Amino acid sequence: MKKLIVMLSFLKRNLLPLTVIAVTMTVSLFMIITTVGEYQYRSYARKVFADSGLAHSVYFCRGYDPLREDRDSNQWIYDAAAAYPAFSQTVTYTTDVDSLEGEIVNVMYQSDALLQAFRPKVSRGRWLKPDAEEPEAVLGGFACKGRRLGEYITLEGGVTARVVGLIEGNALWPSFNRSGTRMSADDLFESVDSCAFINAAQTDPALIERNRPQRARNAIICFKEDADAWEIAELRAFLEQQGLCYDYETLLLHADEDIADALRRALPLPLFLVTVMSISVLCVGAVILQRSMSEQAKYYLIGCSKREGILLITGALFMAFLVPILLNTVLAMCFPHFLRLGRYSEPEYIINGVTLLPMGGYAAVMLILLWGMPRLFYKKLSPIQVYRRNLS
Amino acid sequence: MIQMEHISKIYQVGDAPFYALRDVSLHIGAGEMVAVRGRSGAGKSTLLHIIGGLDTPDEGRYMLNGLNVGEATDAGLARIRNEQIGFVLQDFSLIDHRSTLYNVTVPMLFGKTPFSQMKTKALDALEAVGVSDQAHKAVSDMSGGQRQRVAIARALVNDPPVILADEPTGNLDSETTEEIMKLFVSLHERGKTVVIVTHDEHVASFCDRSITISDGKII
Numbered sequence: 001m002k003k004l005i006v007m008l009s010f011l012k013r014n015l016l017p018l019t020v021i022a023v024t025m026t027v028s029l030f031m032i033i034t035t036v037g038e039y040q041y042r043s044y045a046r047k048v049f050a051d052s053g054l055a056h057s058v059y060f061c062r063g064y065d066p067l068r069e070d071r072d073s074n075q076w077i078y079d080a081a082a083a084y085p086a087f088s089q090t091v092t093y094t095t096d097v098d099s100l101e102g103e104i105v106n107v108m109y110q111s112d113a114l115l116q117a118f119r120p121k122v123s124r125g126r127w128l129k130p131d132a133e134e135p136e137a138v139l140g141g142f143a144c145k146g147r148r149l150g151e152y153i154t155l156e157g158g159v160t161a162r163v164v165g166l167i168e169g170n171a172l173w174p175s176f177n178r179s180g181t182r183m184s185a186d187d188l189f190e191s192v193d194s195c196a197f198i199n200a201a202q203t204d205p206a207l208i209e210r211n212r213p214q215r216a217r218n219a220i221i222c223f224k225e226d227a228d229a230w231e232i233a234e235l236r237a238f239l240e241q242q243g244l245c246y247d248y249e250t251l252l253l254h255a256d257e258d259i260a261d262a263l264r265r266a267l268p269l270p271l272f273l274v275t276v277m278s279i280s281v282l283c284v285g286a287v288i289l290q291r292s293m294s295e296q297a298k299y300y301l302i303g304c305s306k307r308e309g310i311l312l313i314t315g316a317l318f319m320a321f322l323v324p325i326l327l328n329t330v331l332a333m334c335f336p337h338f339l340r341l342g343r344y345s346e347p348e349y350i351i352n353g354v355t356l357l358p359m360g361g362y363a364a365v366m367l368i369l370l371w372g373m374p375r376l377f378y379k380k381l382s383p384i385q386v387y388r389r390n391l392s
Numbered sequence: 393m394i395q396m397e398h399i400s401k402i403y404q405v406g407d408a409p410f411y412a413l414r415d416v417s418l419h420i421g422a423g424e425m426v427a428v429r430g431r432s433g434a435g436k437s438t439l440l441h442i443i444g445g446l447d448t449p450d451e452g453r454y455m456l457n458g459l460n461v462g463e464a465t466d467a468g469l470a471r472i473r474n475e476q477i478g479f480v481l482q483d484f485s486l487i488d489h490r491s492t493l494y495n496v497t498v499p500m501l502f503g504k505t506p507f508s509q510m511k512t513k514a515l516d517a518l519e520a521v522g523v524s525d526q527a528h529k530a531v532s533d534m535s536g537g538q539r540q541r542v543a544i545a546r547a548l549v550n551d552p553p554v555i556l557a558d559e560p561t562g563n564l565d566s567e568t569t570e571e572i573m574k575l576f577v578s579l580h581e582r583g584k585t586v587v588i589v590t591h592d593e594h595v596a597s598f599c600d601r602s603i604t605i606s607d608g609k610i611i
């Protein structure tokens with residue numbers, strides 16, 4: 001408490017340079033949060049896909065022909081594939097656009113296989129489970145607003161489900177509609193800002209089919225665990241006659257390449273800025289130190305130890321750090337939507353508690369460096385030598 | 393009170409060792425008022441800094457009031473400076489941008505005085521040196537004589553047994569010197585041990601005895 005008074009005196013004395021440090025650190029920490037947030041966003045789909053346990057499968061896709069295509073035009077291929085000994089199951093879904101109390105909501109009816117494979121992070125409650133006793137829903141994005149866990153929702157289409165989980169912010173939405181010559185795990189997902197995931201197995205099929213909902217054009221085709229290499233090759237050969245196949249490893253590999261590529265483009269600017277700003281903070285710290293040393297020598301004269309003197313300086317710098325740390329923490333925890341442009345724009349960041357760890361680490365490293373400076377200084381010159389120098 | 397045996401302070405200048413103090417043995421009893429004299433560069437300030445625990449000797453043994461200063465840690469020395477010693481220096485060494493009251497309070501911020509007593513004690517100390525009416529003035533707005541009084545008040549506020557002064561009147565005119573010296577004499581009369589480094593014959597004449605240093609040695 002007593003030392004706080006001395007520290008405040010020191011703060012007051014160095015208000016301007018400390019403000020410079022606080023502002024610079026605010027920007028620095030913000031850059032770190034957004035960069036980490038962007039990395040989390042870019043790598044989130046990959047992570048969900050990697051955790052899916054779909055190693056024993058291929059993503060099968062076909063080119064799109066609007067003239068021949070209807071929503072069940074791939075069904076015969078899946079039926080034919082089912083005849084092969086390596087075939088285990090098709091992972092797919094049905095989507096519909098429905099409305100919930102007047103608000104448009106994208107609805108996805110997930111097969112047990114799908115909801116077991118992809119488990120997005122749920123902010124509250126839990127994800128869907130296969131052996132549920134009734135239709136259950138996990139709401140995402142704007143559909144969460146005003147919803148409570150455990151309540152029942154009824155879509156305009158007639159489906160009633162119990163809310164078991166909420167995904168605040170945009171939800172990751174499996175999307176097996178894309179096809180191309182280079183697919184990555186990221187291509188199997190989209191970000192949706194208002195949605196409901198419902199387990200298909202527990203829901204009345206007649207209600208699901210009432211609006212003639214969309215089928216996923218493509219699908220993930222799983223192989224039996226005990227299928228041998230020859231049997232798998234046989235099924236793949238059949239599928240590749242009809243379209244393209246991407247296995248789990250290839251999809252992850254492509255995702256890794258895409259993430260690395262995105263980082264190569266996204267990193268240089270923040271890295272450069274953070275480096276420049278870190279150096280500025282250290283330089284301003286050195287200036288503050290130099291300015292304070294003669295005052296420190298006076299405190300030394302009347303009973304401040306070297307260690308206390310160093311702690312006083314570092315303490316004041318820590319206070320200057322507190323503002324940017326708090327500001328950025330509040331931003332990250334309370335306003336993750338701050339970085340999003342508007343109602344329907346896609347977010348490019350995932351900001352959460354995890355994002356704060358690198359920020360805290362960086363702030364700690366900076367503080368340790370700033371704490372090392374007066375220590376180094378006192379190694380070279382004792383306070384009484386500082387005092388003698390200032391005298392002459 | 394102050395007991396030094398074979399104290400040396402050695403600075404490395406280039407390759408050769410330089411003895412700022414060489415084999416100094418010194419005894420100053422409690423309540424004495426002593427002048428330390430000598431030519432410029434003789435080692436007077438160095439001696440005073442070692443007495444006050446600002447600097448540590450390289451050789452010898454130094455006891456202050458029963459405490460082994462030579463073996464004290466950083467924190468131990470800080471405590472000795474805070475509780476046992478009051479410094480008054482030629483350039484006042486006050487924190488210029490703060491008020492008189494703050495300057496006199498600082499030693500208590502590093503000591504054990506409870507919060508509630510700090511202001512009264514600081515004002516008492518200012519009263520004792522005759523500048524209590526200037527308590528809220530910034531030090532930078534005061535005259536040299538007033539500043540030295542504030543410095544003395546700061547040295548007194550923790551009631552240390554030893555007052556060390558390094559050319560306390562070096563920057564003051566003769567009239568103010570007279571007043572400041574009278575303050576030191578009154579401290580001496582109150583039982584403090586006072587050591588004053590000075591060039592000035594007149595200043596030395598206020599003291600009980602004189603020690604002369606030449607080239608780091610007492611003669």
Ligand SMILES: Nc1ncnc2c1ncn2[C@@H]1O[C@H](COP(=O)(O)OP(=O)(O)OP(=O)(O)O)[C@@H](O)[C@H]1O
Nearest residue numbers: 385403405410412431432433434435436437438439
């Ligand atoms: N850090 C240092 N490195 C080398 N020599 C030093 C150092 N500090 C002091 N000295 C030397 O020690 C000697 C004693 O210095 P000191 O300040 O004690 O002299 P002084 O008697 O107080 O002189 P003055 O009357 O001018 O104040 C001087 O010759 C000085 O050059």
Ligand SMILES: [Mg+2]
Nearest residue numbers: 436437438558
């Ligand atoms: Mg001197």
